[in-house]
Amino acid sequence: MEQNENKAYVASDYKSSQNARWCPGCGDHAILNVLHKAMAELGVAPHDTAVISGIGCSSRLPYYMNTYGMHTIHGRAAAIATGVKTANPDLTVWQISGDGDGLAIGGNHFIHAVRRNVDINILILNNKIYGLTKGQYSPTSDRGTVSKSSPYGTVEDPFIPAELCFGARGNFFARSYDTALDTSRQVMVAAARHKGAAVVEILQNCVIFNDGIHSYFADKEKRADHTILLRHGEKMLFGANNSKGLVQEGFGLKAVTIGEDGYTIDDVLVHDAHCRDNFLQQQLAMMDGHELPLALGVIRDFDALVYDREVDRQTREIKEKKGYSNLRDMILKTHETWEIK
Amino acid sequence: MLQETNVKPIDKVVVRFAGDSGDGMQLAGNLFSNISAEIGDEISTFPDYPAEIRAPQGSLSGVSGYQVSVGKGVHTPGDEADVLVAMNPAALKTNLRYLKRDGVVVCDVDSFTPANLKKAEYASSDPVKELGIDPERIMLVPMTTLLKNTLADSGLDQKAMMKSKNMLALGVICWLFDRPVENVLKKLKAKFAKKPAVYEANAKVLRAGWDYGHNTHSSMPVYRIDTTESRPGTYTDVTGNTATAWGLIMASEKSGRPLFLGSYPITPATDILHELAKRKDLGVKAVQMEDEIAGVCSAIGASYAGHLAVTSTSGPGLALKSEGIGLAVMAELPLVVIDVQRGGPSTGLPTKTEQTDLMQALYGRNGEAPLCVLAAVSPTDCFHMAFEAARIAMEHMTPVILLTDAYIANGSSAWRIPEADDYPEIHPHILPDNLLEQGWKPFDRDSQKLARYWALPGTPGAMHRVGGLEKDYHTSIISTDGANHELMVNTRREKIARIADELPPVKPMFDDDADTILVGWGGTYGHLLTAVDELNAEGHKVAFWQFRYINPMPHNALDTLRKYKNIIVAELNTGMFADYLQMKLPGKEILRINKVEGQPFLVREIVEGVKKHLEK
Numbered sequence: 001m002e003q004n005e006n007k008a009y010v011a012s013d014y015k016s017s018q019n020a021r022w023c024p025g026c027g028d029h030a031i032l033n034v035l036h037k038a039m040a041e042l043g044v045a046p047h048d049t050a051v052i053s054g055i056g057c058s059s060r061l062p063y064y065m066n067t068y069g070m071h072t073i074h075g076r077a078a079a080i081a082t083g084v085k086t087a088n089p090d091l092t093v094w095q096i097s098g099d100g101d102g103l104a105i106g107g108n109h110f111i112h113a114v115r116r117n118v119d120i121n122i123l124i125l126n127n128k129i130y131g132l133t134k135g136q137y138s139p140t141s142d143r144g145t146v147s148k149s150s151p152y153g154t155v156e157d158p159f160i161p162a163e164l165c166f167g168a169r170g171n172f173f174a175r176s177y178d179t180a181l182d183t184s185r186q187v188m189v190a191a192a193r194h195k196g197a198a199v200v201e202i203l204q205n206c207v208i209f210n211d212g213i214h215s216y217f218a219d220k221e222k223r224a225d226h227t228i229l230l231r232h233g234e235k236m237l238f239g240a241n242n243s244k245g246l247v248q249e250g251f252g253l254k255a256v257t258i259g260e261d262g263y264t265i266d267d268v269l270v271h272d273a274h275c276r277d278n279f280l281q282q283q284l285a286m287m288d289g290h291e292l293p294l295a296l297g298v299i300r301d302f303d304a305l306v307y308d309r310e311v312d313r314q315t316r317e318i319k320e321k322k323g324y325s326n327l328r329d330m331i332l333k334t335h336e337t338w339e340i341k
Numbered sequence: 342m343l344q345e346t347n348v349k350p351i352d353k354v355v356v357r358f359a360g361d362s363g364d365g366m367q368l369a370g371n372l373f374s375n376i377s378a379e380i381g382d383e384i385s386t387f388p389d390y391p392a393e394i395r396a397p398q399g400s401l402s403g404v405s406g407y408q409v410s411v412g413k414g415v416h417t418p419g420d421e422a423d424v425l426v427a428m429n430p431a432a433l434k435t436n437l438r439y440l441k442r443d444g445v446v447v448c449d450v451d452s453f454t455p456a457n458l459k460k461a462e463y464a465s466s467d468p469v470k471e472l473g474i475d476p477e478r479i480m481l482v483p484m485t486t487l488l489k490n491t492l493a494d495s496g497l498d499q500k501a502m503m504k505s506k507n508m509l510a511l512g513v514i515c516w517l518f519d520r521p522v523e524n525v526l527k528k529l530k531a532k533f534a535k536k537p538a539v540y541e542a543n544a545k546v547l548r549a550g551w552d553y554g555h556n557t558h559s560s561m562p563v564y565r566i567d568t569t570e571s572r573p574g575t576y577t578d579v580t581g582n583t584a585t586a587w588g589l590i591m592a593s594e595k596s597g598r599p600l601f602l603g604s605y606p607i608t609p610a611t612d613i614l615h616e617l618a619k620r621k622d623l624g625v626k627a628v629q630m631e632d633e634i635a636g637v638c639s640a641i642g643a644s645y646a647g648h649l650a651v652t653s654t655s656g657p658g659l660a661l662k663s664e665g666i667g668l669a670v671m672a673e674l675p676l677v678v679i680d681v682q683r684g685g686p687s688t689g690l691p692t693k694t695e696q697t698d699l700m701q702a703l704y705g706r707n708g709e710a711p712l713c714v715l716a717a718v719s720p721t722d723c724f725h726m727a728f729e730a731a732r733i734a735m736e737h738m739t740p741v742i743l744l745t746d747a748y749i750a751n752g753s754s755a756w757r758i759p760e761a762d763d764y765p766e767i768h769p770h771i772l773p774d775n776l777l778e779q780g781w782k783p784f785d786r787d788s789q790k791l792a793r794y795w796a797l798p799g800t801p802g803a804m805h806r807v808g809g810l811e812k813d814y815h816t817s818i819i820s821t822d823g824a825n826h827e828l829m830v831n832t833r834r835e836k837i838a839r840i841a842d843e844l845p846p847v848k849p850m851f852d853d854d855a856d857t858i859l860v861g862w863g864g865t866y867g868h869l870l871t872a873v874d875e876l877n878a879e880g881h882k883v884a885f886w887q888f889r890y891i892n893p894m895p896h897n898a899l900d901t902l903r904k905y906k907n908i909i910v911a912e913l914n915t916g917m918f919a920d921y922l923q924m925k926l927p928g929k930e931i932l933r934i935n936k937v938e939g940q941p942f943l944v945r946e947i948v949e950g951v952k953k954h955l956e957k
Contacts, residue, residue: 083639315624315626
């Protein structure tokens with residue numbers, strides 16, 4: 001990711017001439033606009049940026065970018081993005097997937113891209129439903145979800161994307177939701193600046209097939225008490241006027257009101273996104289917005305060796321060390337040969 | 342030395358080494374073929390190994406064979422062996438059927454212990470008699486005893502000594518074929534440069550084997566193989582898989598595009614991944630992905646990013662890659678898919694050879710998804726065809742499937758290492774600056790080849806999106822218009838057809854007055870050629886052509902075939918290429934010779950098959 005020093009980019013530099021064709025009111029419109037802004041803030045040239053998606057509503061996104069991009073096949077965006085980035089680590093590579101594309105059909109590629117720590121920014125646009133096929137439950141749908149393919153309610157538990165990311169030894173996880181524009185922009189920028197696989201879950205509303213699925217925390221009047229925006233190095237406060245905080249109790253977390261039950265501001269935990277041990281980060285990521293507030297912002301951001309850079313480094317070092325000028329030279333120096341005159 | 346009367350001059354010989362997987366049969370066979378190649382012999386080798394990695398020692402299922410043919414006019418490892426080296430009773434029992442009627446057996450008589458005979462399921466204590474072997478044609482060499490005597494002073498324990506048993510057998514073979522052991526010693530010295538004690542032990546044992554043959558069995562026929570004239574140059578021994586990997590590297594050097602392999606281990610293709618993983622020393626990026634699909638998809642990503650991108654696999658993996666290959670067809674990206682065919686369907690016969698993926702390669706995708714299909718005809722031809730696959734992919738902006746098979750992938754031949762100018766430059770269809778300035782669109786094509794241009798990420802101004810959705814012919818924007826779709830389908834088809842403009846024409850061999858032509862494709866070349874040679878020598882007029890370019894075919898292919906009264910297609914399946922030709926030559930009867938036993942043809946099967954058709 002090279003910062004382009006000669007030119008300052010603006011959001012419209014990343015926007016293609018095609019009009020977005022998502023349904024009116026779809027959360028994807030907001031996410032697209034925020035992505036344009038985040039890219040401008042990062043300042044990576046459009047020609048050094050590649051956006052790779054799979055199949056689904058959200059996977060149409062590359063067509064609306066004035067960058068390099070590929071709208072690929074269902075579930076394979078992570079594998080294709082891995083190829084793009086490994087071939088050319090100088091590109092900034094984004095992967096756009098929905099919950100079905102990224103975590104059902106593409107689940108295997110997702111966990112392996114995260115495990116390998118390929119430097120791609122994986123945006124999972126999670127609306128907990130299949131939209132493009134018109135309303136079937138997804139691997140993130142809650143147990144009991146009634147949909148066209150589960151008319152009597154699902155009888156299976158969902159993935160929590162964060163848990164899957166941590167389970168795959170992920171080093172970056174952040175969360176936002178479609179209407180939290182500032183938070184979304186901030187976490188996208190942080191994800192791009194992170195070296196390695198960065199997973200950003202953006203909870204997104206499908207107005208047609210799953211409208212209001214995120215209302216319990218995302219509605220204006222619920223946000224303060226049902227979400228918490230985490231910032232590295234800052235106290236974990238939430239609620240109106242930051243009157244509430246998270247404290248550690250036993251092996252778990254507890255939400256308290258400051259000044260009540262003997263809790264003071266000093267009891268409130270300070271967020272450490274950079275900590276190698278991810279135990280508390282996982283606890284934070286698993287809060288679901290009911291008893292404990294849903295965690296937003298950058299939950300984990302830990303630097304580790306990056307796959308595409310390591311492939312590149314190893315290839316260059318071995319090439320230099322052996323010093324063969326070409327194929328023929330290598331064969332002559334390493335294989336048994338004979339002359340026929 | 343040998344008395345002249347004992348020496349039997351012949352064109353070529355076939356030696357089959359058989360033993361337990363750990364007996365070092367492949368090393369012995371390789372050394373023998375290499376010292377033969379050095380004096381100008383043509384060589385061809387073929388390993389025949391079980392799917393199990395280490396079956397129980399001495400058991401019938403644990404025997405692996407390694408067959409070597411050396412001499413003049415060698416195109417195959419041979420139907421049957423002139424000499425069988427059997428390291429134990431199990432190897433003798435399972436491999437005797439590969440020996441010629443008048444062939445010679447060399448075996449370790451010390452291995453005929455009650456325990457080994459039982460493991461190999463013999464009814465009596467005399468395997469020679471039980472198997473009906475002519476005692477005049479078997480050398481019962483007390484290998485273990487000789488080994489112990491030779492290495493008595495070496496300080497090695499029994500286990501370490503036994504590792505040299507293959508050299509004892511090789512010593513006997515060198516004597517039998519009038520090959521001085523000095524040439525082997527040179528190679529052993531290089532191999533064990535860092536272990537002088539191991540070299541010394543092996544050298545002693547090798548000489549002991551030669552001396553044993555010389556002193557005790559001088560009544561056996563000794564063969565002298567006439568050598569052949571080869572093209573001058575520097576040679577090495579390659580397997581088809583290694584040659585495939587190297588052909589891709591050559592294409593990378595000649596195109597200036599860095600090489601990327603995305604792959605997943607699968608028998609019998611894995612050695613391509615192994616070789617390219619080693620070739621980080623030439624700048625190759627070879628990555629092992631999480632599955633076959635990720636293998637092809639990572640390659641598609643690398644192709645988009647401007648690399649010569651390759652994925653290697655076998656039949657089941659090709660099935661998994663189908664959707665990805667379809668994306669490369671639609672996005673019109675260069676991609677090389679290597680399919681080392683094995684016995685199918687499903688897991689089938691993973692270590693055995695077949696030509697049963699032809700239809701899958703041609704048609705195994707959803708929608709109208711034409712692409713270029715090539716087939717390599719021999720281990721060394723894998724180099725050439727891998728180069729061709731890469732050239733066509735990058736010059737015509739299309740996926741190319743190269744079909745090889747277990748037989749040529751694992752078999753080896755002597756190969757002349759190409760000089761710098763032996764292969765042409767490759768000109769990838771990269772977007773030129775002047776087109777970019779004139780308002781280029783991603784699916785604009787050149788009028789001659791109909792190939793779109795490769796715009797590499799990182800290029801200012803050439804930002805573009807590709808994908809699996811249909812594009813408008815003129816604007817390159819996604820389109821669901823029916824007429825446009827048909828135009829695009831036909832354009833993609835015509836783009837593949839035009840590859841034929843630059844293909845070498847079909848020129849049948851043995852063409853004089855023949856009204857019958859034997860046709861094959863891919864890895865059966867050596868056997869078919871040898872068969873046609875024999876047929877013509879017997880006075881049958883049979884022409885021959887082996888196809889390497891399957892889709893598209895060279896322009897003159899069908900007209901050339903039409904001229905013959907009889908077209909006989911021989912292939913290792915139930916008639917896939919014959920059906921393909923039949924479709925293109927309606928009204929012309931296509932005769933067939935087929936075999937689906939997981940083994941290569943035997944030359945005599947083809948000779949007999951052709952004769953049977955001609956008698957009708």
